[in-house]
Amino acid sequence: MTTINEIPGNAAQNPLRDPRDRRLPRIAGPSGLVIFGVTGDLSRKKLMPAVYDLASRGLLPPGFSLVGFARRDWEHEDFAQVVHDAVKEHARTPFREEVWQQLVQGVRFVSGTFDDDNAFDTLRRTVDELNEARGTGGNFAFYLSIPPGSFPKVVQQLKKHGLADPPEGSWRRAVIEKPFGHDLASAQELNRIVHDVFPPESIFRIDHYLGKETVQNILALRFANSMFEPLWNRSYVDHVQITMAEDIGIGGRAGYYDGIGAARDVIQNHLLQLLALTAMEEPASFDADALVTEKLKVLSAVQLPEDLGANTVAGQYTAGWQGGKKVVGYLEEEGIPADSKTDTYAAIRLDIANRRWAGVPFYLRTGKRLGRRVTEIAVVFKRAPHLPFDSTATEELGENALVIRVQPDEGVTVRFGSKVPGTSMEVRDVTMDFAYGESFTESSPEAYERLILDVLLGDPPLFPRHQEVELSWRILDPIEEYWATEGKPQPYTAGTWGPAAADEMLAREGRSWRRP
Template sequence: MPRDPVAKLLLFGATGDLARRMLLPSLYNLHSDGLLPPALTITGAARQDFDDAGYRDFARAALDEFLPADRKDPATIAAFAERLFYQPTDLSKPECFRPLADKIGDIGGGLAIYLSTAPSLFEPAIDGLSSVGLTGPTVRVGLEKPLGYDLASSREINDAVARAFPEERIFRIDHYLGKETVQNILALRFGNSFFEPVWNAQGIDNVQITIAETVGLEERAGYYESAGALRDMVQNHILQLLALIAMEPPAHFDGADVRDEKSKVFRSLRLMKPEKVPHNTVTGQYADGAVGGKFVKSYAEELGKPSTTETFVAIKAHVDNWRWQGVPFYLRTGKRMAARRSEIAIQFKAVPHSMFAGRGGLLQPNMLIIRLQPEEYIQLLVMAKEPGLDRDGVRLREVPLNLSLDAEFAGSRRRIAYERLLLDLIEGDPTLFVRRDEVEAQWTWIDAIRAGWTANDQKPKSYPSGSWGPSAAIALTERDGVTWQDD
């Protein structure tokens, strides 16, 4: 699609952890590779009382800490720093926006705003930007999650943003969509003819999506205690992955067609009635245990008080449409798990008849594994015969066909997800961003689950840190004859 690069980028939250770890290194890498518009300026805004020179020092320190050694070039860092400016801004104070607008200056060449803030500040931020002319037709805005805590608060935020920006100039960010392996799901599905005939209820038995973390609260206690695993990970990342697996083939790889098909999936998710929620969901909270050989405290101890917030959730979901009728989608995420892993496992149906059974050959259904992190690979598990004369029977074994993206594209530098998303925001490509109807359909499904937890007084079950979650999560799949892919 045609690119429409802006001349200026306004970065709210410019001194936060996300900016230090991801945003500034991503923008530097784009600058270093000659991908930013030559005259693009980057204005940081946050509460800290920096001037331009102070913020440039802050950025240099962040790059020194988080850039890999082979990317650090003093001359390039110095040139990148010349793009950086800073204006102290408190989004809760309307009087801060006029000095900010004066700092940015003329926006006739286009302005992209990256807005990462607490949900309570979205409306005053948009109102303040609008009051000083920073929401005009040459301005687009990128919104970082969380976009609310339920459907009602999400609509409130979306309504506030929509008063100043039409939908085509709103870019809702889910950083998982910027990951190279996530985009490879589309290439795998729609760039290879042999998958499509079996990519449906006739060919697939079940789908498992896992995002497991070994970390605990870290510095996110305030946010996480009010969010929990369902809101933090399932509502956005996991449901977006589900949509990419389940969507119909888009006619074109563009913002309209891709998001149209994802939205259809979200509208097809079976809403859970309160009485069904306990049978289709499991919640947990990590207790004391060992992760990576080190003792770690329970969630309640880290938090400093008792809590009913879930740090683990497993869900059996269904997509009620022609393609997926009867196929369970098992979704799972948790903190303090046995291993750090983001993965999609697609188990195909068993062959209808085994010609090897009379000779002792045992068959396993084929499985396609798409690993997103920490490694990036695609693996197809297929049956093969073990070498031998077969005097005691045929021996069959599951063997992997591996496509390691790290090895296959070893000559290509792996991009930070935010590099792609920031560049797409600057250039105006909405394909990998989330549309309002997607967000609201996701929240509708999530809210039904939370309502069921409340109606049934469903509390998180304790699980040891360093495990794969509560034993009830194993029962969730095994009563259907399915085992979680934990290898």
């Protein structure tokens, strides 16, 4: 029988190679994955398709096993059909029957609730059975794709039923989705509970943004090119804007989103991680400890502005038009209380108190129901100290900028001034684009492919450590506390780019938000 690793062509064009040896693919050893919350959207749209895509590319062992845990009254065959349908609909690579037949032999399902001791006993027996039947070697990762309030219960059940303790020579790992707590105190308590069960090196806190190719390209762009790093400092950079804008509302996530809001949902994790990668010093190497060391230095140096009222903005979308359709406001969304003060938009200014960035503001913003879906990092440079041109020749000339587009059109744009063709000297802004899709023949893996593979390999560079999580909450907590005393967030119409106060926040300093 042909195994996954023997399927022709899988590894030859694999972009997920070990950077230490481009000739060799990074292939997981004997292992299995248990997904809690397997009936949710994340599991169906991202996790199960990612597992198939890894198998399709020859990056999983022949005996790889996938176990689902949920309340549904399913048999193994029912869950296998769910996985099959999710793969067919959402997988990035083409569906191939030989890959599926190899994978489905290791698919199992355990029915139960998180406080059901019998269910966890069944899970333990299932893991033991897969060790014997599939040769997983006792190596299992437990993926908690569940509401944050359930993390402690599941982790404690894993300990109680012996699932967190690996047999000799094998490993057990916990994968935890964000948000990791809702403030500093809850994050510290959760860290205490998880660390009581799993050693630090076995805890993988997922931030899927860190698995995106363009986010990792920040490091390549900065440290592999001599043309950028000499300018990457306060002498040349005027300010930095980090934006994650969504054009959708909350969908069916009212139960999760209300009370959390945009700042906790996005700024505390995604945007502060992007800030750290953008601002950190060059690491000694790209292993996990070296990267974390430099990120911690930056996050420790972040300072909040003295006047939070002038330098932070919380907003909430009202009814408007999006994509040619009338959409309701946040307070009219199903399941949202009429008096909710949850922010669906957040913009903040941060400063970094170190030699490289002193005096350079970092502006972070995120929101739902904005003009378009885009995530980008814009490094905006200072104007030239002297322009030897007539004023009429440069009236359209702006600031040079380097823009890293994380999604949806992954790439890098450089904006600079160029002469307009003609007999007169007229200078105008132009852009030079690099697009991943046009420059590389290899297709970029989905973030969850990279991250799941890294979990199975025990390779942690892309996963935030608990110190990073706690420092991020130390930055955000004072802002959230200030907003809690200020009444309702400021309204903005769906389909626009946020509250007017956010524009005023930059305008007071002679700056403006980019319009992506």
